[in-house]
Amino acid sequence: MGQHNGWLRKGRIVDAEITLRVDGAERRLTVDTRTTLLDALRERLGITSPKKGCDHGQCGACTLLLDGRRVNSCLALAVAYDGSEIITAEGLAENGQLHPLQRAFVEHDGYQCGYCTPGQIVSALGMLDEAEAGWPSHVTEDLNVEEIVLDDEEIRERMSGNLCRCAAYANIVPAIREVSDR
Protein backbone atom coordinates (compact mmCIF):
# COMPACT_ATOMS: atom_id res chain seq x y z
CA MET A 1 0.00 0.00 0.00
CA GLY A 2 2.90 2.34 -0.63
CA GLN A 3 3.85 2.76 2.98
CA HIS A 4 6.70 5.15 3.65
CA ASN A 5 9.96 3.24 4.17
CA GLY A 6 10.96 4.97 7.38
CA TRP A 7 7.68 4.20 9.12
CA LEU A 8 7.50 1.81 12.00
CA ARG A 9 4.27 0.41 13.36
CA LYS A 10 3.99 -0.09 17.11
CA GLY A 11 0.46 -1.27 17.69
CA ARG A 12 -1.65 1.64 16.50
CA ILE A 13 1.16 4.13 16.94
CA VAL A 14 3.27 4.76 13.88
CA ASP A 15 6.64 6.47 13.99
CA ALA A 16 8.38 8.04 11.03
CA GLU A 17 11.89 9.31 10.53
CA ILE A 18 11.93 12.73 8.96
CA THR A 19 14.41 15.45 8.07
CA LEU A 20 13.66 19.12 8.45
CA ARG A 21 15.90 22.03 7.63
CA VAL A 22 15.24 24.46 10.47
CA ASP A 23 16.76 27.95 10.41
CA GLY A 24 19.48 26.67 8.12
CA ALA A 25 20.41 23.53 10.07
CA GLU A 26 19.48 20.02 9.02
CA ARG A 27 17.64 18.14 11.76
CA ARG A 28 16.76 14.45 11.65
CA LEU A 29 14.20 13.14 14.05
CA THR A 30 11.72 10.33 14.60
CA VAL A 31 8.18 11.44 15.24
CA ASP A 32 4.87 9.80 16.03
CA THR A 33 3.02 10.49 12.76
CA ARG A 34 0.35 12.42 14.69
CA THR A 35 2.90 15.04 15.81
CA THR A 36 2.38 18.56 14.50
CA LEU A 37 5.26 20.62 13.17
CA LEU A 38 4.78 22.91 16.16
CA ASP A 39 5.19 20.09 18.67
CA ALA A 40 8.09 18.57 16.74
CA LEU A 41 9.95 21.88 16.89
CA ARG A 42 9.13 22.76 20.48
CA GLU A 43 9.11 19.40 22.22
CA ARG A 44 11.59 17.45 20.15
CA LEU A 45 14.06 19.99 18.83
CA GLY A 46 13.85 22.58 21.60
CA ILE A 47 13.04 25.38 19.18
CA THR A 48 10.54 27.36 21.19
CA SER A 49 10.10 30.60 19.28
CA PRO A 50 6.97 29.27 17.55
CA LYS A 51 4.46 29.50 20.41
CA LYS A 52 1.50 27.33 21.22
CA GLY A 53 -1.40 29.71 21.70
CA CYS A 54 -4.74 28.20 20.71
CA ASP A 55 -3.36 25.06 19.01
CA HIS A 56 -6.32 25.29 16.59
CA GLY A 57 -5.06 27.60 13.85
CA GLN A 58 -6.91 30.61 15.13
CA CYS A 59 -4.30 32.79 16.87
CA GLY A 60 -1.18 32.66 14.67
CA ALA A 61 1.31 32.40 17.57
CA CYS A 62 2.78 29.26 15.95
CA THR A 63 3.40 30.92 12.57
CA LEU A 64 6.55 29.92 10.72
CA LEU A 65 7.76 29.97 7.14
CA LEU A 66 7.34 26.55 5.56
CA ASP A 67 9.17 26.35 2.24
CA GLY A 68 8.99 30.13 2.12
CA ARG A 69 5.31 30.59 3.01
CA ARG A 70 3.80 31.52 6.35
CA VAL A 71 1.62 28.81 7.88
CA ASN A 72 0.09 27.77 11.20
CA SER A 73 2.46 25.03 12.36
CA CYS A 74 -0.10 23.70 14.86
CA LEU A 75 -2.23 22.34 12.00
CA ALA A 76 0.58 20.84 9.92
CA LEU A 77 1.55 17.25 10.63
CA ALA A 78 5.36 17.05 10.70
CA VAL A 79 5.48 13.80 8.73
CA ALA A 80 3.70 15.45 5.80
CA TYR A 81 6.51 18.01 5.50
CA ASP A 82 9.51 15.69 5.50
CA GLY A 83 12.35 17.43 3.69
CA SER A 84 10.92 20.93 4.12
CA GLU A 85 12.72 24.17 4.83
CA ILE A 86 11.51 25.96 7.96
CA ILE A 87 12.28 29.48 9.16
CA THR A 88 11.33 30.56 12.67
CA ALA A 89 11.78 33.90 14.41
CA GLU A 90 14.96 32.49 15.97
CA GLY A 91 16.54 32.16 12.56
CA LEU A 92 16.02 35.73 11.39
CA ALA A 93 18.97 37.50 13.01
CA GLU A 94 22.14 37.62 10.93
CA ASN A 95 25.68 38.07 12.29
CA GLY A 96 24.29 38.98 15.68
CA GLN A 97 22.13 41.72 14.18
CA LEU A 98 18.37 41.68 14.62
CA HIS A 99 16.27 41.40 11.49
CA PRO A 100 14.80 44.80 10.48
CA LEU A 101 11.33 43.57 11.49
CA GLN A 102 12.61 42.51 14.90
CA ARG A 103 14.27 45.88 15.40
CA ALA A 104 11.12 47.71 14.29
CA PHE A 105 9.02 45.76 16.81
CA VAL A 106 11.47 46.77 19.56
CA GLU A 107 11.57 50.40 18.48
CA HIS A 108 7.79 50.71 18.13
CA ASP A 109 7.00 48.71 21.27
CA GLY A 110 5.05 46.26 19.11
CA TYR A 111 4.19 43.96 22.00
CA GLN A 112 3.37 43.86 25.67
CA CYS A 113 3.70 40.31 27.03
CA GLY A 114 5.56 39.20 23.90
CA TYR A 115 3.96 35.79 23.54
CA CYS A 116 2.51 36.42 20.09
CA THR A 117 5.56 38.38 18.90
CA PRO A 118 7.64 35.66 17.19
CA GLY A 119 4.52 34.61 15.27
CA GLN A 120 3.72 38.24 14.41
CA ILE A 121 7.24 38.84 13.10
CA VAL A 122 7.44 35.68 10.99
CA SER A 123 3.93 36.29 9.70
CA ALA A 124 4.88 39.87 8.77
CA LEU A 125 7.91 38.56 6.91
CA GLY A 126 5.77 36.11 4.92
CA MET A 127 3.17 38.81 4.36
CA LEU A 128 5.73 41.26 2.95
CA ASP A 129 6.82 38.61 0.44
CA GLU A 130 3.20 37.99 -0.57
CA ALA A 131 2.65 41.71 -1.15
CA GLU A 132 5.94 41.93 -3.04
CA ALA A 133 4.70 39.12 -5.30
CA GLY A 134 1.60 41.20 -6.04
CA TRP A 135 -0.88 39.06 -4.13
CA PRO A 136 -4.07 41.05 -3.49
CA SER A 137 -5.97 40.99 -0.20
CA HIS A 138 -9.61 41.30 0.81
CA VAL A 139 -9.20 45.09 1.04
CA THR A 140 -7.26 45.58 -2.20
CA GLU A 141 -9.61 47.72 -4.27
CA ASP A 142 -8.40 46.65 -7.71
CA LEU A 143 -7.91 42.91 -7.88
CA ASN A 144 -5.74 43.29 -10.97
CA VAL A 145 -3.38 45.91 -9.54
CA GLU A 146 0.27 45.38 -10.46
CA GLU A 147 1.85 46.77 -7.32
CA ILE A 148 0.47 46.40 -3.82
CA VAL A 149 0.66 49.49 -1.61
CA LEU A 150 0.75 48.43 2.03
CA ASP A 151 -1.19 51.07 3.94
CA ASP A 152 -2.46 50.49 7.47
CA GLU A 153 -5.70 48.94 6.23
CA GLU A 154 -3.81 46.44 4.06
CA ILE A 155 -1.43 45.54 6.88
CA ARG A 156 -4.29 45.01 9.33
CA GLU A 157 -6.19 42.78 6.90
CA ARG A 158 -3.13 40.76 5.92
CA MET A 159 -2.10 40.32 9.58
CA SER A 160 -5.60 39.37 10.80
CA GLY A 161 -4.45 35.78 11.37
CA ASN A 162 -2.18 36.94 14.21
CA LEU A 163 -4.02 37.82 17.38
CA CYS A 164 -2.47 39.88 20.17
CA ARG A 165 -4.36 39.54 23.43
CA CYS A 166 -2.51 42.59 24.80
CA ALA A 167 -3.90 44.44 21.76
CA ALA A 168 -0.57 45.96 20.78
CA TYR A 169 -1.90 46.36 17.25
CA ALA A 170 -1.54 50.14 17.39
CA ASN A 171 2.24 49.62 17.58
CA ILE A 172 2.50 46.44 15.53
CA VAL A 173 1.06 48.11 12.43
CA PRO A 174 3.56 51.02 12.41
CA ALA A 175 6.42 48.58 13.08
CA ILE A 176 5.52 46.55 10.01
CA ARG A 177 4.81 49.67 8.00
CA GLU A 178 8.25 51.06 8.76
CA VAL A 179 9.87 48.00 7.23
CA SER A 180 7.48 47.77 4.29
CA ASP A 181 7.96 51.44 3.42
CA ARG A 182 11.72 50.97 3.00
Next chain:
Amino acid sequence: MRAHDVEGAVAALAEAPNAEFLAGGTNLVDLMKLGVETPDVLVDVRRLTSDRVEDLEDGGLRVGAAVPNSVLAADRKVRTRYPALSQALLAGASGQLRNLATTGGNLLQRTRCVYFYDTTTPCNKREPGSGCSAIEGHNKNHAILGSSEHCVATHPSDMAVAMAALDAFVNVLGPDGDRRIPIEDLHRLPGDEPQRDTILEHCELITSVDLPPLRFLSNSKYRKVRERASYAFALVSVAAALDVEDGVVRDIRIALGGVAHKPWRATKAEETLRGEPASEENFRAAAEIELEDAEPLRDNAFKVPLARNVMVRTLLELSEER
Protein backbone atom coordinates in the same frame (compact mmCIF):
# COMPACT_ATOMS: atom_id res chain seq x y z
CA MET B 1 0.48 6.86 5.23
CA ARG B 2 1.84 8.03 1.94
CA ALA B 3 0.75 6.53 -1.38
CA HIS B 4 2.86 6.73 -4.54
CA ASP B 5 0.10 8.10 -6.74
CA VAL B 6 -3.57 9.04 -6.71
CA GLU B 7 -4.63 5.54 -7.75
CA GLY B 8 -2.70 4.13 -4.81
CA ALA B 9 -4.34 6.61 -2.45
CA VAL B 10 -7.81 5.66 -3.66
CA ALA B 11 -6.95 1.95 -3.35
CA ALA B 12 -5.65 2.51 0.18
CA LEU B 13 -8.91 4.13 1.26
CA ALA B 14 -10.96 1.44 -0.47
CA GLU B 15 -9.36 -1.10 1.86
CA ALA B 16 -9.68 0.99 5.00
CA PRO B 17 -13.21 2.06 5.91
CA ASN B 18 -11.98 4.34 8.71
CA ALA B 19 -9.19 6.04 6.75
CA GLU B 20 -9.28 9.58 5.38
CA PHE B 21 -7.40 11.63 2.83
CA LEU B 22 -5.16 14.37 4.26
CA ALA B 23 -4.33 17.45 2.21
CA GLY B 24 -3.58 20.79 3.93
CA GLY B 25 -5.04 19.52 7.18
CA THR B 26 -6.29 22.92 8.35
CA ASN B 27 -9.71 21.48 9.15
CA LEU B 28 -9.06 17.75 9.53
CA VAL B 29 -6.12 18.02 11.95
CA ASP B 30 -8.13 20.44 14.07
CA LEU B 31 -11.14 18.09 14.12
CA MET B 32 -8.85 15.21 15.11
CA LYS B 33 -7.46 17.19 18.03
CA LEU B 34 -11.02 17.76 19.20
CA GLY B 35 -12.01 14.11 18.80
CA VAL B 36 -14.65 14.99 16.22
CA GLU B 37 -12.86 13.05 13.50
CA THR B 38 -11.17 9.81 14.55
CA PRO B 39 -9.62 8.17 11.48
CA ASP B 40 -7.36 5.13 11.95
CA VAL B 41 -5.21 6.05 8.99
CA LEU B 42 -4.51 9.22 7.05
CA VAL B 43 -3.42 8.98 3.43
CA ASP B 44 -1.42 12.08 2.52
CA VAL B 45 -2.53 13.22 -0.94
CA ARG B 46 -1.17 16.77 -0.94
CA ARG B 47 1.82 15.95 -3.09
CA LEU B 48 -0.09 13.51 -5.32
CA THR B 49 -2.62 15.82 -6.93
CA SER B 50 -1.69 18.77 -9.13
CA ASP B 51 -0.76 22.09 -7.54
CA ARG B 52 -1.10 24.03 -10.78
CA VAL B 53 -3.70 26.20 -12.48
CA GLU B 54 -3.75 25.26 -16.14
CA ASP B 55 -5.55 26.39 -19.30
CA LEU B 56 -8.11 24.00 -20.72
CA GLU B 57 -8.56 23.61 -24.47
CA ASP B 58 -12.11 24.97 -24.27
CA GLY B 59 -10.77 28.23 -22.81
CA GLY B 60 -11.57 27.40 -19.20
CA LEU B 61 -9.15 26.73 -16.36
CA ARG B 62 -8.28 23.54 -14.50
CA VAL B 63 -7.35 24.01 -10.85
CA GLY B 64 -5.38 21.14 -9.33
CA ALA B 65 -6.77 19.84 -6.03
CA ALA B 66 -3.52 20.70 -4.23
CA VAL B 67 -3.42 24.35 -5.33
CA PRO B 68 -3.27 26.35 -2.09
CA ASN B 69 -6.13 28.79 -1.53
CA SER B 70 -3.66 31.68 -1.46
CA VAL B 71 -2.12 30.77 -4.80
CA LEU B 72 -5.50 30.32 -6.45
CA ALA B 73 -6.69 33.70 -5.16
CA ALA B 74 -3.59 35.42 -6.55
CA ASP B 75 -3.58 33.65 -9.92
CA ARG B 76 -3.71 36.33 -12.61
CA LYS B 77 -6.10 34.40 -14.85
CA VAL B 78 -8.46 33.73 -11.98
CA ARG B 79 -8.39 37.38 -10.93
CA THR B 80 -9.24 38.54 -14.45
CA ARG B 81 -11.62 35.82 -15.61
CA TYR B 82 -13.26 34.74 -12.36
CA PRO B 83 -12.91 37.64 -9.90
CA ALA B 84 -15.66 36.27 -7.64
CA LEU B 85 -13.45 33.27 -6.96
CA SER B 86 -10.43 35.36 -5.98
CA GLN B 87 -12.60 37.56 -3.79
CA ALA B 88 -14.22 34.58 -2.09
CA LEU B 89 -10.86 33.02 -1.29
CA LEU B 90 -9.47 36.31 0.01
CA ALA B 91 -12.54 36.74 2.22
CA GLY B 92 -11.90 33.39 3.90
CA ALA B 93 -9.63 32.37 6.77
CA SER B 94 -6.23 34.07 7.29
CA GLY B 95 -3.05 34.43 5.23
CA GLN B 96 -1.43 31.50 7.04
CA LEU B 97 -4.43 29.20 6.63
CA ARG B 98 -4.83 30.06 2.96
CA ASN B 99 -1.22 29.03 2.39
CA LEU B 100 -1.85 25.57 3.87
CA ALA B 101 -5.43 24.94 2.77
CA THR B 102 -5.96 23.32 -0.63
CA THR B 103 -8.65 23.56 -3.29
CA GLY B 104 -9.87 19.99 -2.76
CA GLY B 105 -9.76 20.30 1.00
CA ASN B 106 -11.63 23.58 1.00
CA LEU B 107 -14.54 21.91 -0.80
CA LEU B 108 -14.59 19.10 1.75
CA GLN B 109 -14.29 21.13 4.95
CA ARG B 110 -16.90 20.36 7.58
CA THR B 111 -19.47 22.68 9.08
CA ARG B 112 -18.48 25.05 11.88
CA CYS B 113 -21.72 24.37 13.80
CA VAL B 114 -20.64 24.64 17.45
CA TYR B 115 -22.53 21.48 18.39
CA PHE B 116 -20.74 19.49 15.69
CA TYR B 117 -17.50 20.61 17.34
CA ASP B 118 -18.63 19.95 20.91
CA THR B 119 -18.43 16.19 21.45
CA THR B 120 -20.39 16.46 24.71
CA THR B 121 -23.57 17.45 22.85
CA PRO B 122 -25.83 15.46 20.51
CA CYS B 123 -25.21 16.04 16.80
CA ASN B 124 -26.63 13.98 13.94
CA LYS B 125 -23.78 14.96 11.66
CA ARG B 126 -21.11 13.77 14.08
CA GLU B 127 -23.07 10.89 15.60
CA PRO B 128 -26.06 9.88 13.44
CA GLY B 129 -29.23 9.38 15.45
CA SER B 130 -28.05 11.31 18.51
CA GLY B 131 -30.21 14.35 17.73
CA CYS B 132 -29.65 17.95 16.69
CA SER B 133 -28.68 20.39 19.43
CA ALA B 134 -28.87 23.42 17.17
CA ILE B 135 -32.57 23.25 16.28
CA GLU B 136 -33.51 24.38 19.80
CA GLY B 137 -30.09 25.75 20.71
CA HIS B 138 -27.95 28.69 19.62
CA ASN B 139 -28.72 28.80 15.93
CA LYS B 140 -27.84 32.28 14.78
CA ASN B 141 -25.26 30.93 12.35
CA HIS B 142 -27.42 28.15 10.97
CA ALA B 143 -29.40 27.42 7.83
CA ILE B 144 -32.52 29.17 6.59
CA LEU B 145 -32.92 27.12 3.41
CA GLY B 146 -33.02 23.39 2.69
CA SER B 147 -32.47 22.20 6.26
CA SER B 148 -34.14 19.15 7.78
CA GLU B 149 -35.42 18.08 11.17
CA HIS B 150 -32.10 16.24 11.54
CA CYS B 151 -29.65 19.03 10.79
CA VAL B 152 -29.61 22.81 10.33
CA ALA B 153 -25.86 23.23 9.78
CA THR B 154 -24.39 25.41 7.05
CA HIS B 155 -21.49 24.76 4.71
CA PRO B 156 -18.66 27.10 5.73
CA SER B 157 -16.71 27.50 2.48
CA ASP B 158 -16.51 30.85 0.69
CA MET B 159 -14.64 29.34 -2.25
CA ALA B 160 -17.34 26.75 -2.93
CA VAL B 161 -20.02 29.45 -3.11
CA ALA B 162 -18.07 31.28 -5.81
CA MET B 163 -17.45 28.01 -7.66
CA ALA B 164 -21.19 27.25 -7.50
CA ALA B 165 -21.95 30.59 -9.14
CA LEU B 166 -19.27 29.95 -11.75
CA ASP B 167 -20.77 26.55 -12.69
CA ALA B 168 -17.53 24.71 -11.95
CA PHE B 169 -17.04 20.98 -12.41
CA VAL B 170 -15.30 18.79 -9.86
CA ASN B 171 -13.12 15.97 -11.21
CA VAL B 172 -13.05 12.94 -8.97
CA LEU B 173 -11.10 9.70 -9.04
CA GLY B 174 -12.67 6.53 -7.65
CA PRO B 175 -11.86 2.82 -7.80
CA ASP B 176 -13.73 2.57 -11.12
CA GLY B 177 -12.05 5.58 -12.71
CA ASP B 178 -12.81 9.27 -13.15
CA ARG B 179 -16.08 11.11 -12.93
CA ARG B 180 -16.97 14.72 -13.46
CA ILE B 181 -19.49 16.26 -11.09
CA PRO B 182 -21.22 19.63 -11.55
CA ILE B 183 -20.34 21.47 -8.35
CA GLU B 184 -24.04 22.07 -7.80
CA ASP B 185 -24.39 18.31 -7.24
CA LEU B 186 -21.26 17.79 -5.11
CA HIS B 187 -22.64 19.00 -1.80
CA ARG B 188 -25.99 17.74 -0.59
CA LEU B 189 -28.82 18.84 1.64
CA PRO B 190 -28.91 17.11 5.05
CA GLY B 191 -32.18 15.19 4.70
CA ASP B 192 -32.02 12.18 7.00
CA GLU B 193 -28.30 11.63 6.39
CA PRO B 194 -26.63 14.79 7.68
CA GLN B 195 -23.40 12.86 8.28
CA ARG B 196 -22.91 12.98 4.51
CA ASP B 197 -21.79 16.43 3.36
CA THR B 198 -21.26 15.43 -0.27
CA ILE B 199 -22.27 12.73 -2.73
CA LEU B 200 -18.70 11.38 -2.81
CA GLU B 201 -18.09 7.79 -1.87
CA HIS B 202 -15.62 7.05 0.93
CA CYS B 203 -12.64 6.39 -1.33
CA GLU B 204 -13.31 9.00 -4.02
CA LEU B 205 -10.61 11.66 -4.32
CA ILE B 206 -11.06 15.15 -5.77
CA THR B 207 -8.24 15.63 -8.29
CA SER B 208 -9.12 19.02 -9.81
CA VAL B 209 -11.81 21.63 -10.42
CA ASP B 210 -12.65 22.95 -13.89
CA LEU B 211 -13.84 26.51 -14.40
CA PRO B 212 -15.92 27.02 -17.55
CA PRO B 213 -14.92 29.41 -20.37
CA LEU B 214 -17.99 31.67 -20.16
CA ARG B 215 -16.83 35.21 -20.82
CA PHE B 216 -19.40 36.98 -18.66
CA LEU B 217 -17.99 35.29 -15.55
CA SER B 218 -15.35 38.03 -15.64
CA ASN B 219 -18.21 40.28 -14.48
CA SER B 220 -18.60 38.46 -11.20
CA LYS B 221 -18.35 39.41 -7.58
CA TYR B 222 -18.30 37.91 -4.09
CA ARG B 223 -19.72 39.80 -1.16
CA LYS B 224 -19.53 38.47 2.37
CA VAL B 225 -21.16 39.71 5.57
CA ARG B 226 -19.53 38.63 8.80
CA GLU B 227 -19.31 39.76 12.40
CA ARG B 228 -15.69 40.90 12.21
CA ALA B 229 -13.95 42.91 9.50
CA SER B 230 -11.68 39.95 8.79
CA TYR B 231 -11.06 36.30 9.60
CA ALA B 232 -14.60 35.13 10.33
CA PHE B 233 -17.10 32.81 8.69
CA ALA B 234 -19.97 34.25 6.68
CA LEU B 235 -23.33 35.07 8.19
CA VAL B 236 -24.45 35.46 4.60
CA SER B 237 -22.48 35.68 1.40
CA VAL B 238 -23.37 36.09 -2.25
CA ALA B 239 -21.44 35.18 -5.38
CA ALA B 240 -22.93 36.45 -8.60
CA ALA B 241 -22.07 36.82 -12.26
CA LEU B 242 -24.10 39.03 -14.55
CA ASP B 243 -24.34 39.48 -18.31
CA VAL B 244 -26.34 42.60 -19.19
CA GLU B 245 -26.93 43.93 -22.68
CA ASP B 246 -28.91 47.09 -23.37
CA GLY B 247 -30.11 47.05 -19.80
CA VAL B 248 -31.51 43.52 -20.08
CA VAL B 249 -30.23 40.48 -18.17
CA ARG B 250 -28.91 38.06 -20.79
CA ASP B 251 -27.44 35.58 -18.37
CA ILE B 252 -26.95 35.38 -14.64
CA ARG B 253 -25.55 33.15 -11.90
CA ILE B 254 -26.20 33.60 -8.19
CA ALA B 255 -25.12 31.45 -5.26
CA LEU B 256 -25.57 32.08 -1.54
CA GLY B 257 -23.30 31.09 1.34
CA GLY B 258 -24.05 30.82 5.05
CA VAL B 259 -27.69 29.94 4.44
CA ALA B 260 -27.75 26.19 3.77
CA HIS B 261 -26.04 22.82 4.13
CA LYS B 262 -24.52 23.45 0.69
CA PRO B 263 -23.64 26.45 -1.44
CA TRP B 264 -27.16 27.56 -2.40
CA ARG B 265 -27.58 28.14 -6.09
CA ALA B 266 -30.36 30.72 -6.44
CA THR B 267 -31.93 29.22 -9.56
CA LYS B 268 -35.37 30.70 -8.92
CA ALA B 269 -33.94 34.20 -8.81
CA GLU B 270 -31.85 33.50 -11.90
CA GLU B 271 -34.87 32.27 -13.87
CA THR B 272 -36.92 35.23 -12.76
CA LEU B 273 -34.30 37.69 -13.97
CA ARG B 274 -33.25 36.17 -17.29
CA GLY B 275 -34.56 38.39 -20.10
CA GLU B 276 -35.79 41.06 -17.71
CA PRO B 277 -34.51 44.63 -17.26
CA ALA B 278 -31.55 44.82 -14.88
CA SER B 279 -33.20 47.08 -12.32
CA GLU B 280 -33.09 47.30 -8.56
CA GLU B 281 -36.81 46.55 -8.46
CA ASN B 282 -36.39 43.35 -10.43
CA PHE B 283 -33.34 42.30 -8.44
CA ARG B 284 -35.30 42.74 -5.23
CA ALA B 285 -38.33 40.85 -6.53
CA ALA B 286 -36.13 37.98 -7.70
CA ALA B 287 -34.31 37.81 -4.37
CA GLU B 288 -37.63 37.69 -2.57
CA ILE B 289 -38.84 34.86 -4.77
CA GLU B 290 -35.65 32.93 -3.99
CA LEU B 291 -36.14 33.42 -0.27
CA GLU B 292 -39.87 32.60 -0.23
CA ASP B 293 -39.07 29.11 1.03
CA ALA B 294 -36.79 30.32 3.82
CA GLU B 295 -37.53 28.78 7.21
CA PRO B 296 -35.49 30.74 9.71
CA LEU B 297 -34.81 29.42 13.18
CA ARG B 298 -35.22 31.27 16.48
CA ASP B 299 -31.98 33.24 16.21
CA ASN B 300 -31.46 33.76 12.49
CA ALA B 301 -34.51 35.45 10.97
CA PHE B 302 -32.15 38.34 10.22
CA LYS B 303 -30.54 36.24 7.50
CA VAL B 304 -33.60 36.52 5.25
CA PRO B 305 -33.55 40.31 4.72
CA LEU B 306 -29.74 40.23 4.90
CA ALA B 307 -29.51 37.69 2.08
CA ARG B 308 -32.04 39.67 0.05
CA ASN B 309 -30.20 42.97 0.52
CA VAL B 310 -26.78 41.50 -0.21
CA MET B 311 -28.12 39.88 -3.40
CA VAL B 312 -29.68 43.17 -4.56
CA ARG B 313 -26.57 45.19 -3.77
CA THR B 314 -24.23 42.72 -5.47
CA LEU B 315 -26.34 42.56 -8.64
CA LEU B 316 -26.68 46.34 -8.72
CA GLU B 317 -22.92 46.75 -8.52
CA LEU B 318 -22.41 44.20 -11.27
CA SER B 319 -24.95 45.93 -13.54
CA GLU B 320 -23.42 49.35 -12.92
CA GLU B 321 -19.88 48.21 -13.60
CA ARG B 322 -20.73 46.98 -17.07
